[in-house]
Amino acid sequence: MKPIYLEPDEEITSVIDKIKAVSDRQLALVVAKNSPLAQSLVNLKLIAKEADSQDKDLCLITTNKVSAKLAGQVGLKTYASLGSVGSVARPAPSPKPEKTELPMTEEEKASEKLADGTVVNQYRPDVPVGDEEPELPIVEPVKDEPAVEEPAAEEIATEPAEGESDSSEALPTAETLDESEKEKKEEKVTPEPIKPPKIDEPAELPAVVSRTISVAPTEHREFHFPWKSALIALGILIIGAVAMAIFYPRATVTITLPATHKEATLPLNIKTTVDSDPATLAGSLLTTEKTANSAITATGKKDIGSKATGNITIYDKVGGSNVTLTAGTVLTTGGKNYILDKTVVVPIATVSGTGTIVPGQVAASITASTAGDTYNVSSATFSVGGQSSSIYGTGSTSGGSTKTVTVLAQSDIDTALTALRAQVTTDAQTELTSKAQGQTILGGSIYQISKKETVDHAVGDQVDTATATVDYQLGVLAFDKSQAISKLTDTLGQSLATNQEFQLKEDAPPTLTFKSYSTDNQTMAIEAAGSGYIIAKVDKTAVAKLIHNTSKPAATQKITDTYQAEKVDISVNPSWWFNRLPILSGAIKIDFGYDAQQPPAAQ
Numbered sequence: 001m002k003p004i005y006l007e008p009d010e011e012i013t014s015v016i017d018k019i020k021a022v023s024d025r026q027l028a029l030v031v032a033k034n035s036p037l038a039q040s041l042v043n044l045k046l047i048a049k050e051a052d053s054q055d056k057d058l059c060l061i062t063t064n065k066v067s068a069k070l071a072g073q074v075g076l077k078t079y080a081s082l083g084s085v086g087s088v089a090r091p092a093p094s095p096k097p098e099k100t101e102l103p104m105t106e107e108e109k110a111s112e113k114l115a116d117g118t119v120v121n122q123y124r125p126d127v128p129v130g131d132e133e134p135e136l137p138i139v140e141p142v143k144d145e146p147a148v149e150e151p152a153a154e155e156i157a158t159e160p161a162e163g164e165s166d167s168s169e170a171l172p173t174a175e176t177l178d179e180s181e182k183e184k185k186e187e188k189v190t191p192e193p194i195k196p197p198k199i200d201e202p203a204e205l206p207a208v209v210s211r212t213i214s215v216a217p218t219e220h221r222e223f224h225f226p227w228k229s230a231l232i233a234l235g236i237l238i239i240g241a242v243a244m245a246i247f248y249p250r251a252t253v254t255i256t257l258p259a260t261h262k263e264a265t266l267p268l269n270i271k272t273t274v275d276s277d278p279a280t281l282a283g284s285l286l287t288t289e290k291t292a293n294s295a296i297t298a299t300g301k302k303d304i305g306s307k308a309t310g311n312i313t314i315y316d317k318v319g320g321s322n323v324t325l326t327a328g329t330v331l332t333t334g335g336k337n338y339i340l341d342k343t344v345v346v347p348i349a350t351v352s353g354t355g356t357i358v359p360g361q362v363a364a365s366i367t368a369s370t371a372g373d374t375y376n377v378s379s380a381t382f383s384v385g386g387q388s389s390s391i392y393g394t395g396s397t398s399g400g401s402t403k404t405v406t407v408l409a410q411s412d413i414d415t416a417l418t419a420l421r422a423q424v425t426t427d428a429q430t431e432l433t434s435k436a437q438g439q440t441i442l443g444g445s446i447y448q449i450s451k452k453e454t455v456d457h458a459v460g461d462q463v464d465t466a467t468a469t470v471d472y473q474l475g476v477l478a479f480d481k482s483q484a485i486s487k488l489t490d491t492l493g494q495s496l497a498t499n500q501e502f503q504l505k506e507d508a509p510p511t512l513t514f515k516s517y518s519t520d521n522q523t524m525a526i527e528a529a530g531s532g533y534i535i536a537k538v539d540k541t542a543v544a545k546l547i548h549n550t551s552k553p554a555a556t557q558k559i560t561d562t563y564q565a566e567k568v569d570i571s572v573n574p575s576w577w578f579n580r581l582p583i584l585s586g587a588i589k590i591d592f593g594y595d596a597q598q599p600p601a602a603q
Contacts, residue, residue, distance in 0.1 A: 038067035259594035263531030300409030308375035312395025
């Protein structure tokens with residue numbers, strides 16, 4: 001026999017889930033004595049139905065008489081303890097008997113009413129009850145009502161609702177069952193055995209009798225002003241106002257002081273080893289090596305067609321002597337050049353018997369300087385390079401043809417190498433900046449040492465693409481920028497009086513510019529440039545303490561008298577605040593303006 005222990009507030013759904021979860025056929029539900037679950041007929045019927053559907057032999061372990069009585073009415077065996085349970089095999093289920101009506105005895109009829117005449121609906125085996133019959137709510141008595149003899153909380157009295165028959169029956173309560181049982185014992189009436197009911201359809205339940213709840217009249221109380229709460233609220237307001245006056249306002253004071261403008265340019269050297277030179281700063285030499293390659297698209301054009309050739313006659317109209325033209329002499333016609341193939345000698349001109357000048361002439365062959373069909377000319381006149389117009393040639397050329405192909409140009413190689421150098425420099429910039437760990441690397445200060453620059457084709461090769469490869473060692477000298485600015489500031493602040501100081505321009509910070517590297521790349525020359533003002537030495541904290549918690553006019557007068565200020569501007573936030581500066585000096589921000597005068601020109 002497998003026991004299932006139930007909590008006092010166990011829900012019916014939880015019980016059904018536990019019955020399903022246990023694989024044993026013989027089960028025992030151990031119920032707390034005052035568990036409301038076992039005192040609900042509907043719950044017990046659902047439990048019995050579930051056990052029957054699971055073909056399980058289920059019994060109830062309880063010491064509550066009402067629970068035991070109700071369990072017996074739905075066909076569940078009850079025991080006072082687990083030790084008293086007999087492990088008897090459950091017989092095979094037999095067909096359920098047909099529903100029969102059992103006659104009511106006089107005692108049962110008499111038990112249908114309470115002492116005050118209230119009808120009590122008792123469970124009758126001959127009345128079918130459905131699986132989903134709701135459980136009646138328990139109506140508790142109102143504490144402030146006059147004491148009236150009423151049934152217990154478990155005895156929910158009901159009356160027939162309007163339109164319903166008076167013969168409708170309600171579920172039995174614990175006290176009714178106990179009284180009925182006592183009467184039967186006194187009269188020694190042996191009740192007939194009650195057969196387990198066949199659970200088919202839910203029985204119709206009567207409506208719950210409504211009860212009027214009396215409400216006690218509200219006691220009238222005299223109003224008293226809450227002085228204590230009002231004083232506390234007033235104190236909180238005063239404290240808040242004081243805190244607001246101390247911590248809320250803020251002020252900005254801008255003091256315009258007489259100033260002398262000064263600017264300077266300071267050359268500095270960044271070295272890997274520091275020497276005694278004040279213009280030297282320590283630097284860290286960082287290096288890396290980068291290899292890159294890229295494809296080159298050839299854009300050059302070349303005509304590989306045939307060159308035009310021809311035979312011409314060269315004349316000399318006027319001459320005192322023969323003219324020799326060497327091979328390679330350039331002859332030109334229509335803006336196109338031709339080359340003399342062989343050396344020729346042009347004889348001088350002669351005079352005929354009639355007095356006519358007969359030019360000297362010689363035959364020669366020429367070839368076009370460039371291939372192309374545009375070099376084919378007919379009956380053209382050629383000028384001879386380096387000679388006067390009296391020496392010229394005439395003739396025709398032919399055989400030239402045009403065939404243009406793509407070749408690798410020098411500009412293609414130059415463009416590719418420039419792009420590769422920029423690429424490796426950018427990659428090196430990222431890597432070297434990471435190695436610098438917060439030190440400054442000036443723009444343009446990364447040097448390159450070429451270890452290899454190659455192109456897999458030569459200029460003029462007939463190709464569509466080529467590949468350029470570079471291998472560079474790159475390096476840089478990184479340094480502390482603040483040290484450079486400090487040296488510039490010291491230079492600008494030289495020759496100051498004890499009551500003066502130098503202030504850099506806030507809107508124009510100093511600039512650092514890369515100049516050059518030494519041949520061994522161990523020294524880098526830079527230039528620091530900046531400008532600022534020579535002003536009277538003023539302590540901002542002292543100014544704030546001087547004017548805090550004073551009116552604006554008084555603060556202006558104090559600053560003017562103490563620091564010879566030319567102008568004082570004071571703004572308080574919020575604008576609607578009193579015409580006074582904040583109580584806390586830390587809430588006052590001091591800014592400076594300068595009425596700068598250019599220093600006198602050096603004589």
